[in-house]
Amino acid sequence: MTSGTRRKTKSAANIASENPVALLAGGVALGVLVGVLLPRAAKERELLEPVGRKLADRASETVKAVKETGKAEIEGLLPNRDATKDKVSQLIENVLEAAKGATARA
Secondary structure (H helix, E strand, C coil), rough: CCHHHHHHHHHHHHHHCHHHHHHHHHHHHHHHHHHCCCCCCCCCCCCCCHHHHHHHHHHHHHHHHHHHHHHHHHHCCCHHHHHCCCCHHHHHHHHHHHHHHHHHHH
């Protein structure tokens, strides 16, 4: 080994010992890169496809449940339209009956 190579090796070792998190992050990044570049094997697809389907199904079920819950909450916050219509209709009928009664007495 030449003295330049030794110096660079020693420098790299010092950096690694001073920054173990950076070394770990670099290793993880390298592993992800290799994993992305390698083609998937048929066995891997066979094993992971059912898991992917289950995750997708659960995610869609969760989204559906959240939608339904949110819709129910919003409807609970809004006044009941049918009950409001009934009350307004009853109020109008009462006013009309009172007006008829007043004109009949007059």
